[in-house]
Amino acid sequence: MSDNPQHSDQTHFGFKQVDKNNKASMVADVFHSVAAKYDVMNDLMSMGIHRVWKRFTIDCSGARQGHKVLDLAGGTGDLTAKFSRIVGDKGQVILADINDSMLKVGRDKLRDRGVVGNVEYVQANAEALPFEDNTFDIITIAFGLRNVTDKDKALASMYRVLKPGGRLLVLEFSKPTNDMLSKAYDMYSFHVLPKMGQLVANDGGSYQYLAESIRMHPDQDTLKSMMETVGFEQVTYHNLTGGIVALHRGFKF
Template identity: 50%
Template sequence: MSSRSPEPPPPDDTHFGFRSVSESEKTPLVRGVFRSVASRYDVMNDLMSGGIHRLWKDAMVDWLRPRPGWQVLDVAGGTGDVSFRIQDRLDGQGEMYLCDLTWDMLSVGRDRAIDQGRLHGLHWICGNAETLPLPDRSMDAYTIAFGLRNVTRMDQALAEARRVLKPGGRFLCLEFSQVVLPLLDRLYDLYSFRLLPALGGMVAGDRESYQYLVESIRRFPSQEDLVQRIAANGLEQVHYRNLSGGIAALHSAWRL
């Protein structure tokens, strides 16, 4: 299979991996992917990245520098990896709001929280990044890790991030991106398209969902293009850092 992305979908459509679908179809399709993989999601993350995703998430929280007393929204928070890290930095002084599209992912996260004795300061929200069920100017920080590429209307999700942030609030996005090292990009391409779907089939019993995840990474904007998208939706002082040669990237911005 070629790693080249197909032509952009028609204006009234969007993409689901390399497929063109109507906007009304994409959210149910994405929800189906994460319902299918929820129980094996954390195991697959470790296997797919060799555990490096943990270092990326640590880097994200280090750059965020959460402060006690903050109200933090973690969108596409899934099974709690980023939220738990932030909660530890808040040291019992502040509130975490973990929002995800599927109850299946949230259920895994809540079970993990209970097992770790995290009984207070976590709020679980099943919701869409494009229509967040939260008041205007209510959050000190907004984080999203490996979720922005799955939304149907990225600009709407970015506008919602700005809406819920307080003036002076921080936006931070961790996402797979475009590899910037010539040799690494070829190796990563081979690994992604040949091995990851097969691994998903063996471990999670769902090759198709991991094929979609690989394709969605290829369709995601480049680092510089995402800077422009974030800025166009009203967030300011946008910067990014490449991680692991651009396999992933962190984008930071502020609501001023």
Template identity: 55%
Template sequence: MNEDKTTHFGYQEVPVAEKARHVGSVFDSVADRYDLMNDLMSAGMHRLWKRRAIAQAMLSKGQDVLDLAGGTGDLARLALDKVGDDGHVVLSDINAAMLQRGRDRFINEGIDSQASYVRCDAEFLPFPDGSFDRVTIGFGLRNVTNKDRALAEMRRVLRPGGRAIILEFSHVQVAALRPFYDLYSFRVMPIMGKLIVDDPDSYRYLAESIRVHPDAQTLSNMMENAGFEDCGYNLLTAGVVAIHHGWVY
């Protein structure tokens, strides 16, 4: 992608250099009630999806984990339980408001000493090569402007034997369900966004961003092109979400 071209922001086309700002405004708007909206929109299913993702990370005691686009810290919190006192988790996000929510949560739970907090862009990670045993990202890759570059960075910071886990919305596989999923996404979610956070546009963007995100097989191919090996994915909830994995050898 040339930097003078445009990219998707939902169904809109915006200059590449401006997408991060647009995405940032979305999460600034919803940060205070982000967790509540996740529970309501998914009927709590997002918690099950995240637990499945961490299970597929195959974490062990003492490992170092980088959680990208970690927001309020759901995946990082689950990872901390797996790596134990001798392990370490870096909670990172490009959005300061979201990262602050995650840090506050860890402080309130008394586990902040086991974690670090880094505000960074997934496309330009401020870590040396081979810094981590695992990299996770949950529902964040579709908001990244240059996904290929972000995948390459994830590959770069993993040690040999490391694994990347990507939890992301995908494409519904059951044709009969698609009209109902579209109705819920484009009509119900913006109404909920209006009622709960007074921001229907951010949740309309959410629905649109899912539709323009690569399908599961395309994303798996992108991981292979970035240098990951033994890539694969599992579709959950009729394909609403996918958990992708790739190894570094």
């Protein structure tokens, strides 16, 4: 799947073409709208499987005591909570999200659960990360990259702030590897998801965007080559649940 719209003044917002300058605010509106029900909807939509995908991401991260981790587009902080315990007092986790509503929900949730001390919250745009070069041992971006306007710029920014030897993990919806699964998944995404969103979050439109944005996101091999283009090495990906989701991993040396 090509990401060519990024090289013009237009980009995609779901299946629509919109001005590049407007996409960030349109995506922001979607997440302002769904923030409060985000966790409930994630569990409902994925039937809880998103927790297993996130566990797999953490297992592939190689996180250790003392590591500095950036959980980009970290939303409601599922990964941050676990990383916080793994890296311990000597380590640090930064939960970054461009959307302040998501960040507030994440911060409240983690503080209520006693996840404090080594976690910081930063409102940041993935395309221009406000951190010094070579800062992080691990960067994760789970279900966030597809919402970024200029993905190449965001990947380059992540590469810049990653320490040599560090790794980037991109967990994102991808292309199912089986035709039957793909058709069933399409039916579920375009017919069931928006109705579920309307019923639970009173916002069918945002979940229509979710389904469309997944189809517009680069497939496994395209994303792999995008990561390699900005400098990541030893880039590999694992298909999860038949390719509905893929975890890409790349290193900076």
